[in-house]
Amino acid sequence: QVTLRESGPALVKPTQTLTLTCTFSGFSLSTSGMCVSWIRQPPGKALEWLARIDWDDDKYYSTSLKTRLTISKDTSKNQVVLTMTNMDPVDTATYYCARSRIEGATIYFDYWGQGTLVTVSS
């Protein structure tokens, strides 16, 4: 059974750095083809993909946010960590982690965490 769970602060101040952890079970991020992404959703708005890390430690970032994001993994702990620097109130959102697999010529998010709401306010 695949599960993912996000954790981190519910409130951060402007200019601070946000650190979120995705703890997962039911799969290994050392298995070929496995990937974990971070996706966010401001209240009442659409989903926005942020970053992805692959089983081979390849990393990919949203073009618009790449200067502020760092994604990393700890395979032994089954965790993926996202840091986002210089937080702003517009970064207030529910942050999700989600699993994807590269299977032949397709890739999609098949399992999602329940999300964690992060509010940016002084």
Next chain:
Amino acid sequence: EIVLTQSPGTLSLSPGERATLSCRASQSVSSSYLAWYQQKPGQAPRLLIYGASSRATGIPDRFSGSGSGTDFTLTISRLEPEDFAVYYCQQYGSSLFTFGGGTKVEIK
């Protein structure tokens, strides 16, 4: 970066009716990399369709996906009460993912 535009923004229909949701890409998308998700209030998105037309595990056959190139469609043949939700399309290209702005299917 490929932009996905979903229309309409809101679809007001009655249970039993057919829903047709559109997702248009700013440039051609490989059908293999087009997916659809359903999201209900307070919940994470749920995968419905991948590869433009393949249903995910456990998804009822009233949900179907079609399209190619820049135009993709999600069809719900007969709306059930539990289908009223927001639907997102998503594409993958050049190692990046993008989502559409969503279509809300509401009860008329």
